[in-house]
Amino acid sequence: MKALVVCSGGLDSVTLAYRVAKEGSLTSLLSFDYGQRHNKEVEFAKQCAAQLNVPHIVIDLRQVGAQLTGSALTDDIDIPDGHYAEDSMKVTVVPNRNAIMMTIAFGLATSQKADMVAMAVHGGDHFIYPDCRPEFIEAFTTMQNHALDGLNDSGNIKLYTPYLHQDKTEIARDTAKYNVPVKDTWSCYKGLDTHCGRCGTCVERREAFHLAGLEDPTEYADSDYWQTVVTEKV
Amino acid sequence: MKALVVCSGGLDSVTLAYRVAKEGSLTSLLSFDYGQRHNKEVEFAKQCAAQLNVPHIVIDLRQVGAQLTGSALTDDIDIPDGHYAEDSMKVTVVPNRNAIMMTIAFGLATSQKADMVAMAVHGGDHFIYPDCRPEFIEAFTTMQNHALDGLNDSGNIKLYTPYLHQDKTEIARDTAKYNVPVKDTWSCYKGLDTHCGRCGTCVERREAFHLAGLEDPTEYADSDYWQTVVTEKV
Numbered sequence: 001m002k003a004l005v006v007c008s009g010g011l012d013s014v015t016l017a018y019r020v021a022k023e024g025s026l027t028s029l030l031s032f033d034y035g036q037r038h039n040k041e042v043e044f045a046k047q048c049a050a051q052l053n054v055p056h057i058v059i060d061l062r063q064v065g066a067q068l069t070g071s072a073l074t075d076d077i078d079i080p081d082g083h084y085a086e087d088s089m090k091v092t093v094v095p096n097r098n099a100i101m102m103t104i105a106f107g108l109a110t111s112q113k114a115d116m117v118a119m120a121v122h123g124g125d126h127f128i129y130p131d132c133r134p135e136f137i138e139a140f141t142t143m144q145n146h147a148l149d150g151l152n153d154s155g156n157i158k159l160y161t162p163y164l165h166q167d168k169t170e171i172a173r174d175t176a177k178y179n180v181p182v183k184d185t186w187s188c189y190k191g192l193d194t195h196c197g198r199c200g201t202c203v204e205r206r207e208a209f210h211l212a213g214l215e216d217p218t219e220y221a222d223s224d225y226w227q228t229v230v231t232e233k234v
Numbered sequence: 235m236k237a238l239v240v241c242s243g244g245l246d247s248v249t250l251a252y253r254v255a256k257e258g259s260l261t262s263l264l265s266f267d268y269g270q271r272h273n274k275e276v277e278f279a280k281q282c283a284a285q286l287n288v289p290h291i292v293i294d295l296r297q298v299g300a301q302l303t304g305s306a307l308t309d310d311i312d313i314p315d316g317h318y319a320e321d322s323m324k325v326t327v328v329p330n331r332n333a334i335m336m337t338i339a340f341g342l343a344t345s346q347k348a349d350m351v352a353m354a355v356h357g358g359d360h361f362i363y364p365d366c367r368p369e370f371i372e373a374f375t376t377m378q379n380h381a382l383d384g385l386n387d388s389g390n391i392k393l394y395t396p397y398l399h400q401d402k403t404e405i406a407r408d409t410a411k412y413n414v415p416v417k418d419t420w421s422c423y424k425g426l427d428t429h430c431g432r433c434g435t436c437v438e439r440r441e442a443f444h445l446a447g448l449e450d451p452t453e454y455a456d457s458d459y460w461q462t463v464v465t466e467k468v
Contacts, residue, residue, distance in 0.1 A: 057301065063294050064338055069345045096341030099381045103337045105296055107330030111303045136380040141378040147333045147369040 001025035003116035003160065004109045006101055007117055008032075011205055012120035012163065013187045015171050019162070020118050021052045027114055028055045032101050033064030034094065036073045036193030036207040042085050045109030047184050059104060068094050072189070079189045081198040084227045089128045089200045092189060098131035099204045106144050106157055120165035122171060127142065135160055168208035176214060197222035203229050235259035237350035238343045241337055242266075243278030245439055246354035246397065248419045254352050254395065255286045261348055262289045267336050268299030268328065270307045270355065270426030280419050293338060302328050303443050306423070310430065313423045315432040317463045323362045323434045326423060332365035340378050340391055349388045356397035356405060359440055367387050373397055397465040402442035410448060417451050431456035 003025040020026045029052075042058060048054030057079045065074050071094040072079050080088045085094045095144040098121070124131035132138040137159065163171055175182050188195040188206045195202050197220030206226040209216035237259040241247040254260045258388050262285075265279040276292060299308045305328040306313050311359030314322045332355070339351045371393065379390045397405055405414035421439045422429040427434050431454030440460040444449035 050316055053286065060297050061299075064341070067291065067293075067342045082245035093339075093385065095385055096337055096378075096381055099337040099377065100341055101333070103333040105332055107298070107328075108301045110329035111301060124352060128387065130383040131381040133380065133383075136377070136383075139373070139377040139380045143333065143370065143373040144330075146373045147330055147365040149364040149370075150369075151327065151364065164344055 001113040001158070002027045002112070002115045003012050003118050004028050004030055004105055004112065004114045004119040006030050006120075007045045007048060007104050009041035009048065009185065010120075010201075011175070011208075012122060012171050012186050013186045014044065014048045015164070015174050015180050016118055016120040017048055017052060017176060018180045020160070021054075026052060026054055028110060028112065030105055031056065031058045032061050032197065033058060033102075034061040034074065034097065036065070036094075036189075036191075037079075038073070038186065038189050040191050041186040044184060044186040051184070051223065053127075057108065059216065061100070064100065065094070068097070070095070079199045081225070081229075082160060082200060083203050084124060084128055084200045086200075091199065093129060096131065098129070098136075102159075103144075104138060105149075106148065108149055109153070109157050110148055113153070113154070114157065116158045116160050118160040118162075120163055120171070121161050123165060123167040124208075128200075134164055137164055151159070157165060157192070168204055169211040172208040172212035172214055172216075176212075187218075192221070195220045197224045235346040235350045235392070236261045236408075237352050238262050238264055238339055238346065238348045238440075239352040240264050240300075240339050240354075241279045241281065241282060243275035243419065244281075244421050244435075245416065245419045245442075246337055246356060246402065246405050247407070248278065248282045249408050249412065249414050250352055250354040250397070251282055251407060252414045254394070255288075256412050260288055261285060264290060264292065264339055264342060264348065265292045266295050266338075268295040268302070269294060270299070270328075270329065270425075271313075272420065272423050273308070275420040275423050278418060278420040283298065285415070294395060294459060295334070297370070298334065299328070302331070305330070307435070313433050314462075315459070316434060317437050318358060318434045319363055322436075326434065327363060330365065332363070332370075336374060336393075337378075340382065341390050344382055346384055347387070349386070349393065349394045350394050351393040354397055354405070355395050357399060357401040357458065358442075362434075402438055403445040405441040406446035406448055410446075413454055421452075426455070429454045430458045436460070
């Protein structure tokens with residue numbers, strides 16, 4: 001297989017890149033700058049590509065992101081603190097973000113004669129993000145098979161989502177299994193100098209390492225907050 | 235309804251814009267510059283938006299187009315002369331182009347609180363372009379309903395493709411019905427000063443007006459070629 005991995009530079013997609021590399025099919029990483037306030041994550045994806053010795057393609061979608069208004073990731077709206085299981089996290093949805101990134105990835109995969117696109121969606125994302133759910137992934141695959149019918153010599157391009165029915169704890173375990181340099185990944189939505197420790201993705205990251213029984217080497221501005229949120233809300 | 239029309243500036247999508255305007259739901263036009271050699275078409279879309287008095291959004295996808303290699307529309311490959319019913323036309327496929335444009339359109343429609351995206355795919359495109367076929371349109375709709383589940387107050391965004399089971403002759407007829415200024419549309423893939431009259435889209439345009447029994451006001455560099463191709467190949 002020849003796999004293109006959609007890699008934000010976050011914990012999930014960097015771990016996926018290491019996993020796909022170990023499985024022997026990694027050919028390139030693809031990142032997007034859609035004007036997310038934490039677009040420093042793209043530098044971590046670049047570092048990952050260098051570590052794994054594959055090309056890194058960055059697509060500038062800031063014009064698109066500027067039109068996808070209403071999200072705290074791209075607009076001047078405060079990033080909420082708390083746990084992903086809270087309704088308040090819905091303000092972090094960028095409408096159709098995954099579908100847009102994935103159609104571009106499938107187009108590039110066709111041109112590169114790759115036969116797989118890998119995406120690190122996981123079970124912890126299902127509650128908030130409709131474009132991370134199994135029914136979306138299945139429908140997307142069907143749509144792509146029609147859209148590219150006859151264009152790929154090797155048949156349909158596979159959509160590889162090994163964490164779709166697992167949660168971030170499983171990804172934390174995989175960081176150990178695949179020797180992922182966790183310090184060289186960026187999750188925090190706020191995009192400041194260190195991980196805030198309070199936003200949904202920081203809380204989930206810290207919680208995942210705890211549940212996996214692994215040390216989290218990440219430096220958090222507030223390293224205790226996650227425990228109060230997890231105790232109260234989960 | 236509030237409809238966003240994906241409009242290239244070509245005959246089909248400009249006619250669709252006029253039709254949707256007449257039907258009372260047109261709210262904006264959306265165009266893409268993906269580095270197509272005939273990107274002068276975008277100026278015709280701009281003119282259409284001005285005529286219909288709606289906002290025109292142009293998204294720069296040239297970075298994406300540069301990666302979607304292998305097409306005569308974006309690479310340094312000659313545009314073939316002839317009829318769309320010929321296999322040689324397959325070199326004009328830009329892989330996943332419609333899926334990419336349509337996912338962006340659905341994202342924007344969500345942010346704009348529109349409830350419809352309109353796209354001028356038609357039956358004449360089915361042979362060459364897999365992302366214009368009914369099975370793609372159906373699968374795309376299902377995918378979008380999942381991707382945006384719960385995000386739109388008014389429910390699912392409708393994908394409106396009134397020409398899906400018709401051909402360009404029907405579109406030519408609609409130019410008369412909706413008073414479309416045909417001269418203010420651009421089809422030719424070569425993107426020179428006048429329509430070439432020899433590429434697949436010029437041949438199809440000229441043929442459509444002939445079959446509709448209407449005068450084609452378009453100036454073609456070679457205005458007779460289409461007849462030889464149609465006689466020989468269809």
